[in-house]
Amino acid sequence: MNGEFKDGKDFPIFLDNNDPLGHFRRRFYTKKDTIYVCGNSLGLASIDAEEAMLNVIEKWKNEGIKIWNVDDNKYLLYSAYLAKLMAVIIGANPDEIAISDSTTVNIHQGVSTFYKPTSDKYKILVDDKNFPTDRYAIDSQVRLKGYEPKDAVKVVTCNGKFFDEDDFIEAMTPDVALILLPTVYYRSAQILDMKKISDAAKERNIIIGWDLSHAVGAIEIDLKSLDIDFAIWCTYKYLNGGPGSSAGIYINRRHFHMLPGLAGWFGNKSETQFNLLQDFEHREDANGWLIGTPHVLSMAGLEGSLKLLNEAGMKNIRSKSLHITAYLMFLIDSKLTEHGFTIGNPREDEKRGGHVCLEHDEGYRISIALKARGVVPDFRDPNVIRIAPIALYTSYEEVYRLVEILLDIVTNETYKEISQKRDLVV
Ligand SMILES: Cc1ncc(COP(=O)(O)O)c(C=O)c1O
Structure with a gap:
């Protein structure tokens, strides 16, 4: 699966341009400066809803x-x-x-x-x-x-x-x-x-x-x-x-x-x-x-x-979800594992659901740092940042950008400025 992915800014744009479900994004209330990857907790509002x-x-x-x-x-x-x-x-x-x-x-x-x-x-x-x-x-x-x-x-x-x-x-x-x-x-x-x-x-x-x-x-x-x-x-x-x-x-x-x-x-x-x-x-x-x-x-x-x-059809939704989460895992493997991240979900397509379970010892503070940069994942104790690129409204380009932001947060250790004190909903 990983063989089909490439690094670089242009590749996700190519994937978005060839995404048969790509047009559905316009039916959802996405925000320009927000990368919403929390649809496994609360899906976004749509015009239809x-x-x-x-x-x-x-x-x-x-x-x-x-x-x-x-x-x-x-x-x-x-x-x-x-x-x-x-x-x-x-x-x-x-x-x-x-x-x-x-x-x-x-x-x-x-x-x-x-x-x-x-x-x-x-x-x-x-x-x-x-x-x-x-x-x-x-x-x-x-x-x-x-x-x-x-x-x-x-x-x-x-x-x-x-x-x-x-x-x-x-x-x-x-x-x-x-x-x-x-x-x-x-x-x-x-x-x-x-x-x-x-x-x-x-x-x-x-x-x-x-x-x-x-x-x-x-x-x-x-x-x-x-x-x-x-x-x-x-x-x-x-x-x-x-x-x-x-x-x-x-x-x-x-x-x-x-x-x-x-x-x-x-x-x-x-x-x-x-x-x-x-x-x-x-x-x-x-x-x-x-x-x-x-x-x-x-x-x-x-x-x-x-x-x-x-x-959209569940078959198409599942197929896009598997592809976009595989792309996310490819980027994590190639850029983030050397910074203490591990992938905590099964790798096999038939054994993994719709989100990627990204683990890091500093997962909580990193998840807050992500929010400060306009990325919305959620966090589950003790160390899991859940990231759900959603088939109908998340773009490949957003996935790429999100990994770049994560890389920046860990390289510059900006998460260290964040307090360990928790909000009611994380
Ligand atoms: C497996 C599972 N069951 C139940 C719930 C929640 O139940 P309720 O909708 O009654 O709040 C959740 C919420 O995330 C869940 O993950």
Whole structure:
């Protein structure tokens, strides 16, 4: 892969001029003096997302309560509307997807639905490197069922930099009832082999759920071929839905007959929802897992951005993402490793997600120095600067410039002027 890249200022310009997705950048609110490489945390606003949001505001202004019924009940049934746009991105049937609440709430929803512990099968299998909200949710769910996390939560530890899928399979003992794992690790960008792990879980009659937060919109996913039990994901990272945009939940059709762990009136059958009966009539598709009124203002951005993503196509997005991150790694290898930087993500295309994990002992102060120079990455303890060149809006020229800025920061040691004191969000 590296053989195809060259150093020098002209090369990234050549790549930009030949980028089939290059024109999408104009649809995003990029800034002239800012190199934004934080789309793995919060995707940039697009004109498409903005238009969909303004459209909702207009409808609210003009229609008041009638907003729920305009355009064939679009906003009342907004989850199902968005599910159709999301279905292609995760390779699922639209009726297996609901859009609502936050990722963490959806973890609670998935786990409280599927976790049915018995005296000899009551453990939940997790890992020690997932984003902590998943763990907090799991611990509280086992407590709700009367267990202690230190007994009922089985943690696979990472021996080394990356996980070995076989360690998860080995840990699938008969006492394990449910597994929750991330598809892509938020820090190392490692992709787990979902098929291998999911097949092993199914063979052992263990429920498996996946957190797709760092995968969706970054890598291709085909849930139909995996036949997993449930999945959850956020929509504000690579899907560019906007800060705190409503999250996704996937429920395999096999389970539509089950009752949701957390029921609410929006999970009632549409035909009888407004009869307001005391008995819950569960809607037998993923929307049966909705809880309350759709957060329309937090969903509208997603409408615009999902249409945009589908227009670009996930295959093309993944292919550009692999190429631009490979270019970044090429520049890091050739210019930065001699200054104490290492690449902390897997190198193989099939094993790495959408960001490059750049490690340095002075990572925190360097990340702040980058911000002072107009580069926006983020930092994760103890030493990781996460850099996500995003397929639809980051240019190769920006990647080149960002590495030149990094080189300047470490050569001139400007990061040493920066205090170690941390901001609330890093
Ligand atoms: C793997 C993973 N799950 C969940 C979340 C966040 O959950 P929520 O959207 O509920 O804040 C994150 C946030 O970065 C994440 O990386």
